[in-house]
Amino acid sequence: MKYMLLMQFSGQTDEVPPIDTWAAEDVRANIQFMNDTNKKLVDAGEFVDAQGLAAPDQARIVRAGEGGAAVVTDGPFPETKEFLVGYWIVDCDGPERAVDLAAHVSAAPGPGGRPLNMPIELRQVMSIDSSEEL
Amino acid sequence: MPQVVGVLARRFGDFAAAEDAVQEALIDAVAQWPREGVPANPRGWLVQVAYRRMTEQVRNERARRRREELVVAQAPPDRRTAPPADDAYETDRDDTLTTLFLCCHPALTPASAIALTLRSAGGLTTAEIAKAFLVPEPTMAQRISRAKQRIKASGIPFRMPAPEERARRLGSVLHVLYLVFNEGYASSAGPDLQRVELSREAIRLARMVHGLLPDDCEVAGLLALMLLTDARRPARTDASGTPIPLAEQDRSLWDGEAVAEGIALITGTLARGAVGPYQLQAAIAAVHDEAATAGETDWPQILALYGLLERMSDNPMVSLNRAVAAAMTHGPAAGLDLLRALDADGRLAGHHRFYTARAHLLEMAGDRRAAADDYRAAASRTTSAPERHYLTTRAARLTVPDRPERAVPDQPERTAPARFGRTAPDRAGRTAPDRPGQVVPPDRSE
Numbered sequence: 001m002k003y004m005l006l007m008q009f010s011g012q013t014d015e016v017p018p019i020d021t022w023a024a025e026d027v028r029a030n031i032q033f034m035n036d037t038n039k040k041l042v043d044a045g046e047f048v049d050a051q052g053l054a055a056p057d058q059a060r061i062v063r064a065g066e067g068g069a070a071v072v073t074d075g076p077f078p079e080t081k082e083f084l085v086g087y088w089i090v091d092c093d094g095p096e097r098a099v100d101l102a103a104h105v106s107a108a109p110g111p112g113g114r115p116l117n118m119p120i121e122l123r124q125v126m127s128i129d130s131s132e133e134l
Numbered sequence: 135m136p137q138v139v140g141v142l143a144r145r146f147g148d149f150a151a152a153e154d155a156v157q158e159a160l161i162d163a164v165a166q167w168p169r170e171g172v173p174a175n176p177r178g179w180l181v182q183v184a185y186r187r188m189t190e191q192v193r194n195e196r197a198r199r200r201r202e203e204l205v206v207a208q209a210p211p212d213r214r215t216a217p218p219a220d221d222a223y224e225t226d227r228d229d230t231l232t233t234l235f236l237c238c239h240p241a242l243t244p245a246s247a248i249a250l251t252l253r254s255a256g257g258l259t260t261a262e263i264a265k266a267f268l269v270p271e272p273t274m275a276q277r278i279s280r281a282k283q284r285i286k287a288s289g290i291p292f293r294m295p296a297p298e299e300r301a302r303r304l305g306s307v308l309h310v311l312y313l314v315f316n317e318g319y320a321s322s323a324g325p326d327l328q329r330v331e332l333s334r335e336a337i338r339l340a341r342m343v344h345g346l347l348p349d350d351c352e353v354a355g356l357l358a359l360m361l362l363t364d365a366r367r368p369a370r371t372d373a374s375g376t377p378i379p380l381a382e383q384d385r386s387l388w389d390g391e392a393v394a395e396g397i398a399l400i401t402g403t404l405a406r407g408a409v410g411p412y413q414l415q416a417a418i419a420a421v422h423d424e425a426a427t428a429g430e431t432d433w434p435q436i437l438a439l440y441g442l443l444e445r446m447s448d449n450p451m452v453s454l455n456r457a458v459a460a461a462m463t464h465g466p467a468a469g470l471d472l473l474r475a476l477d478a479d480g481r482l483a484g485h486h487r488f489y490t491a492r493a494h495l496l497e498m499a500g501d502r503r504a505a506a507d508d509y510r511a512a513a514s515r516t517t518s519a520p521e522r523h524y525l526t527t528r529a530a531r532l533t534v535p536d537r538p539e540r541a542v543p544d545q546p547e548r549t550a551p552a553r554f555g556r557t558a559p560d561r562a563g564r565t566a567p568d569r570p571g572q573v574v575p576p577d578r579s580e
Contacts, residue, residue, distance in 0.1 A: 045277025091269050126519040
């Protein structure tokens with residue numbers, strides 16, 4: 001079963017300061033953790049994809065306007081309280097394992113090496129066929 | 135190829151090393167055969183070359199470790215010579231089966247067993263398996279390698295299971311082949327085209343096992359079930375991959391040859407006795423495939439077969455299908471009664487198939503609003519994208535008020551009052567998307 005793990009950053013409620021204000025070794029530890037996590041997922045035969053997203057102030061909102069032409073609104077969006085930082089897609093044995101993996105990435109180290117405990121939204125990826133076991 | 139690996143693995147007692155040696159022998163073959171011609175006995179040639187490779191490996195190991203208890207020691211002295219090129223049939227047979235028994239070992243999770251079976255017993259490369267399961271190749275390579283490690287760590291020997299254990303282990307093999315078939319039994323269009331390969335491979339392996347164990351009724355039953363189900367593949371989805379219910383399929387697209395083979399196989403098998411769940415599922419598939427039109431489906435016979443299956447497997451999915459068959463035989467009220475009992479027992483609580491079945495029966499009974507609610511409930515619970523599309527469309531059709539100008543002939547339920555039972559050919563079998571996964575065989579872990 002495939003699951004998507006969405007790492008959300010909540011700018012208002014989290015006490016975590018933005019990563020560009022962390023000490024260098026804390027940033028390194030965090031990046032190392034992410035790399036190790038991905039390697040572990042590959043070794044376990046569970047890795048499908050993992051990506052980090054560029055900062056939300058580079059985001060743009062696109063809507064189709066008259067005749068389908070793109071209407072682009074540039075960021076930053078001060079009203080954005082929560083935004084997506086990155087995601088994983090894993091292929092694992094079941095929902096319990098997916099929850100364990102989500103808890104693991106939630107505990108990525110932050111400032112001072114303390115676990116961030118960021119909220120991870122866990123979503124099952126729809127399958128492309130209609131066969132499915134009970 | 136599994137036979138070659140099997141011969142080597144049995145002689146040396148090391149499955150992973152045997153695979154490596156055969157890989158190297160294959161590389162030699164690719165280099166030599168085009169130049170020097172394919173040998174008269176290609177398999178014998180591969181066995182000999184792989185045997186030499188393994189012997190070299192073993193010598194190197196010995197030199198390095200100066201120890202004597204390595205893999206060769208595990209083979210009895212009379213087996214230390216290269217096997218004759220015309221290797222005995224019995225040996226091949228046992229090696230192929232032993233390889234399958236090992237790949238489908240109950241110590242592995244289904245996902246690992248599937249991957250290892252396709253790689254080691256089947257003819258697919260790691261890249262092909264990765265593509266079929268939509269994961270990166272290194273992920274699949276790791277999954278296969280971990281499965282091998284797990285077998286090694288469990289100390290499971292490469293040999294035929296003891297007779298008293300064999301039936302249970304064969305059950306695991308059949309279950310894995312069934313899962314591989316299900317994985318591949320998707321649509322014949324779009325991005326999942328790769329997965330069709332999986333069904334073909336499952337049929338090929340089931341055919342092979344049937345060839346090795348021609349007297350086993352459940353093996354024959356599984357092969358027949360696959361053939362009879364796969365025969366409908368060209369008709370079971372539309373161009374966008376949305377499932378088409380059995381009753382609405384264009385039966386002229388079904389593969390008549392596969393239907394004929396499946397029916398002959400299951401008919402011959404049922405006559406021999408020792409009926410099991412795969413044979414019953416095959417028999418049900420055969421009754422469907424025999425009907426020239428959906429309206430001619432012999433629902434009383436299907437109902438009786440589900441009754442037998444229910445007594446044998448105690449699986450709520452079987453009870454669900456029996457309720458649908460009861461509705462087709464005796465009218466929707468009979469089916470809805472059975473569903474009420476099933477709902478009360480709780481094992482299918484919240485399962486999308488329960489809502490799908492009830493929605494169809496409610497629609498048959500003319501209760502459009504309740505049917506639409508159940509279609510929506512099913513749509514929000516399924517994890518299959520094409521199925522969600524199908525269910526959402528179904529709900530939408532029932533919610534839109536009747537507009538006579540849009541009541542085209544291919545949607546008779548818009549205008550025709552509900553008619554029940556076997557006298558309603560336009561409804562016969564319009565019960566659920568056509569799929570083989572409706573019945574799950576006995577748990578492989580038991």
